[in-house]
Amino acid sequence: FTLPEKERVTLTVYDLAGREVSVLIDRILSPGPHLVEFNAGLLPAGVYLYQLKAGRFSAVRKCVLMR
Numbered sequence: 001f002t003l004p005e006k007e008r009v010t011l012t013v014y015d016l017a018g019r020e021v022s023v024l025i026d027r028i029l030s031p032g033p034h035l036v037e038f039n040a041g042l043l044p045a046g047v048y049l050y051q052l053k054a055g056r057f058s059a060v061r062k063c064v065l066m067r
Contacts (some may be wrong), residue, residue: 002033007055014049021048025027029054040065 003009011025021043021045045067051060 001052001054003029003031003054005031010051010053011051012051013038014051018049
């Protein structure tokens with residue numbers, strides 16, 4: 001993802017029951033492109049949701065973890 005300005009960013013992964021699985025980012029980031037690595041080694045295969053919040057922006061997307 002790319003930030004247009006310095007923002008507090010949180011990136012959280014949830015299972016389909018809405019339980020928080022992992023918080024990948026929760027800090028202030030500088031403007032520009034950012035890459036996040038997610039180590040899902042202990043999670044079972046399946047469908048997960050992730051939420052990205054940056055300033056007033058918020059989005060939830062679906063992802064599939066395959067083994």
